Amino acid sequence: MRAPDSDHLMRSFEDRLRGWIQRPPRIPADIAKSRVLARLPEVSRPVPWMRLIAAAALVSVLVVAVWLGSPRPAGEGSGDTTVAFAPSLDSNVVMWVVDSRTTVYFVLSRDGSEKRGVS
Amino acid sequence: MALCVALVSVDTTTVDLVRRALDGSREAFGALVETHWDRLVRLARSVVGDAEAEDVVQDSLVVAWTRLARLSDPHKFGSWVSRIVFRRCLRTNRWQRGRVSLDAIVEPSRFCDPEVSVSAWQILARLAPRQRAVFHLTAVEGMTDAEIAPVLGITPASVRAHRRQARAGVARIIRGGTS
Numbered sequence: 001m002r003a004p005d006s007d008h009l010m011r012s013f014e015d016r017l018r019g020w021i022q023r024p025p026r027i028p029a030d031i032a033k034s035r036v037l038a039r040l041p042e043v044s045r046p047v048p049w050m051r052l053i054a055a056a057a058l059v060s061v062l063v064v065a066v067w068l069g070s071p072r073p074a075g076e077g078s079g080d081t082t083v084a085f086a087p088s089l090d091s092n093v094v095m096w097v098v099d100s101r102t103t104v105y106f107v108l109s110r111d112g113s114e115k116r117g118v119s
Numbered sequence: 120m121a122l123c124v125a126l127v128s129v130d131t132t133t134v135d136l137v138r139r140a141l142d143g144s145r146e147a148f149g150a151l152v153e154t155h156w157d158r159l160v161r162l163a164r165s166v167v168g169d170a171e172a173e174d175v176v177q178d179s180l181v182v183a184w185t186r187l188a189r190l191s192d193p194h195k196f197g198s199w200v201s202r203i204v205f206r207r208c209l210r211t212n213r214w215q216r217g218r219v220s221l222d223a224i225v226e227p228s229r230f231c232d233p234e235v236s237v238s239a240w241q242i243l244a245r246l247a248p249r250q251r252a253v254f255h256l257t258a259v260e261g262m263t264d265a266e267i268a269p270v271l272g273i274t275p276a277s278v279r280a281h282r283r284q285a286r287a288g289v290a291r292i293i294r295g296g297t298s
Contacts, residue, residue: 009293010286014258017239021161021259027173029156033149036180040145 137193140184148187152180155197158260159204162270165255166208166248168240175211179204201270205252212248242292250285253278 025032089095094106133154139147156176163172163179183200190199243251252271256262264275271278 006290006294010290013239013242013289013293017165017243017255018259020239021164021255025157025160025173029153032156032173032177033152036152036177036184037145037149039177039181040148040184041181 133196134193137187137190137196141187141190141193148184151196151200155200158197159201161259162201162252162255163204163208164240165243165251165259166205167211168244171211175207176204179207182207195269198266198269202272205271208252209248242289245292246285246288247281249273250281250288253281254285254289257282 027035089105092108094108096104096106098104133151136147136151136154140151159176159179160172163175167175179200183203186203190196243254246254249271253267256267256270262270264278267278268275273281
């Protein structure tokens, strides 16, 4: 006869538990909502990794493209640049590049004329 | 059929609110708080008792907001937030362990006396926290083992084991006074 008593006690306990737990909260839901919202910190949502990597790659490509396409300041290039842009000269002209700003041309007389000068 | 339609529409609303909250809408998160508040307070009551339950749930909801981006499936918001509440309850329970056992001291035989109002909590508090939660989610919320398992972070088999132990514990406590 103990089993039915135990079942009865268990049911009685479960009924009491339901009654106790299912009481409405002391704080109503709408007030709880405003209290919780007042406590919410500013959260910056994390950017998904794949998007972050793609964005970084795009920025890198753009930076390289802009750097390659930009004009070089004078003197930055190698010495070959000067030769490449040198005017075509006659065989009796000697060109002396002193530095990037100074070029001296010597014109040799072909016919032994007495004309002399400095250009 | 009408009930099914109602359940689906509630679920759709929750999912929509979760998606908007994920986009940073506090208003949507507030609506989620309002929707789930009563249920979460009931869960917390069963683990930490009346005095702490509502504070624990408020703290848990703030934590849930900061971790919302980790929620992989918006459909699982209910069990996900319940799990946060349950873990918070476990932590609170560790802090108040001594106090709970003192509060729970009651002569078990008095539970059987209808003229004496002995709180169900005074019996429940003698069980382990997981057993309390399983007892509550089964007996009060009517959830299945498969539904309870993700809330408590255990397997359905463990849910069954905790329920057996909880029932045996309650029976022992109650019978202890009647024999």
